[in-house]
Amino acid sequence: MDLPVMPPVKPMLAKSVARIPPDMHYEAKWDGFRAIVFRDGDEIEIASRTTKSLVRYFPELVRALRERLPERCVLDGEIVIAHGGRLDFDALSERIHPAATRVKTLSERNPASFVAFDLLALADESLLDVSLADRRALLERALCDSTPPVHVAPATTDIEVARRWFDQYEGAGLDGVVAKPLTLRYRQDERQMFKIKHExxxxxxxxxxxxxxxxxxxxxxxxxxxxxxxxxxxxxxxxxxxxxxxxxxxxxxxxxxxxxxxxxxxxxxxxxxxxxxxxxxxxxxxxxxxxxxxxxxxxxxxxxxxxxxxxxxxxxxxxxxxxxxxxxxxxxxxxxxxxxxxxxxxxxxxxx
Known part of the structure; x- marks a missing residue:
């Protein structure tokens, strides 16, 4: 694997705030496993928030990512499992299992999805110092033809929409809302974003x-x-x-x-x-x-x-x-x- 952004990458983090701040980029806060995905041709790496490899636990995602992602890219996102129209963290947790046969059975019974919300590299270019607004535009273009189980996270710059999401999306098992400054560069392991969670x-x-x-x-x-x-x-x-x-x-x-x-x-x-x-x-x-x-x-x-x-x-x-x-x-x-x-x-x- 030879990409402009190479593992290990520690994801950018968010600090908790009481209210949704104005004039930002807003997304739902997903309740899953944070993951950085690296693709270089046939090579796929899925790294956890702590930089440990998750590849062996999600074989169905490895296949899907190889088929649906650009040839060379690095994505930040969340691995989730849905059941009955809601996120199911219990089903997701069960996938971290030492037995390959058990992982295979669960991957067929409750396949995982990947929700992408940031793009850190594309082809031969690192995007770590590109603004969030530009990274988001590149992400949408790069995954415009993607199909489930690979998704682009819904986003808005309308705070009223974000407030509506905060109320509505909890019913689907989501955690709240994340707000990101539009000029934000990607800063590994720094709390540069804002999260507003239900309490x-x-x-x-x-x-x-x-x-x-x-x-x-x-x-x-x-x-x-x-x-x-x-x-x-x-x-x-x-x-x-x-x-x-x-x-x-x-x-x-x-x-x-x-x-x-x-x-x-x-x-x-x-x-x-x-x-x-x-x-x-x-x-x-x-x-x-x-x-x-x-x-x-x-x-x-x-x-x-x-x-x-x-x-x-x-x-x-x-x-x-x-x-x-x-x-x-x-x-x-x-x-x-x-x-x-x-x-x-x-x-x-x-x-x-």
Whole structure:
């Protein structure tokens, strides 16, 4: 492979802001795997945000990219999987599997798509120092004949359209909106863009915690919600605490600490069907996943962006405050906002 922009490339990043800024280029924020795609003739490389190769996990994309991309190019975009008209991050996560046979089966059952939103090189020219407005025009021309599963991300410079997208696209599983200055050059690993994400709050049960790697202080709180049958389901964690606060939490939670998990709603963590805090996964690797059970009597309010398949927090929740006025039994899925459905095909337009 011999391209004007060669791997490794660390993608340009975005900083969080509360509101959509004016006078910019706007795109939907995709909830998938960020990827830099390199094509030089028959050679294809797909690199993750951390520059690791994803080629072995997405064989169907390698074939599609070889057939649909310009002969020599470097693209920035997102790998996504759609199911039932929505993005399905769980299905995407399953693709990171050590067994090639499993990857092949999943690639046939739930094929992935690539949504391109930036062009870093074309033919023999590096575009890293070209303005975003010009890079976007070149991207649209380069992929004008592309067909699914390769898409060009919808974009606009109309802030009212961006605001409408922010409200509508969540129903298709998208994360929010990204705003980019039109004069922006591509700057690797720098937070030069802006992301505006959905945020909601929920009252949840604190049913355990994990220790922080720095010592005997709280690392993360384990959160639960009751399902329709009254079972407390593990829905995620919150962990962004200062060192001082981590120490304080140990003392605050001590009266609720259980000597063992016997009698705890999550005692059967090893059951295959349980979404529970001790369950091993291919993501955890050698990470210590042990946890301290608490009597599930304490309620706190957390902020979250959205739910994955309506079952758990897609990203880490953020602690807001204790809720001594709420009972654990009142912390149910029924309190959660459900975004209005929106078909992903309508986001991608005629291509999709």
């Amino acid at each position: 909601r709050t929920a009252d949840v049960v604190v049913a355990g915690y994990r220790l922080h790697k720095s010592g005997p202080v709280v690392g993360s709180l384990l959160l639960g919600l009751h399902d329709a049958g009254g079972t407390l389901q593990h829905v995620g964690v919150c962990a962004a605490f200062t060192t001082k606060r981590r120490e304080e939490l140990i003392a605050e939670l001590a009266p609720l600490r259980m000597e063992s998990a016997a009698g705890h709603p999550w005692a059967a963590w090893a059951e295959e069907t349980a979404r529970l805090p001790g369950a091993p996964s291919r993501w955890s690797g050698t990470k210590d996943m042990s946890w301290i059970p608490l009597r599930p009597e304490l309620v706190c309010e957390v902020a979250y962006e959205h739910m994955e398949n309506g079952e758990r927090f897609r990203h880490m929740a953020r602690f807001r405050r204790w809720r001594p006025d709420r009972t654990p039994e009142s912390c149910t899925y029924a309190q959660l906002d459900e975004p209005v459905g929106y078909d992903l095909a309508d986001v991608l337009g005629p291509q999709g």
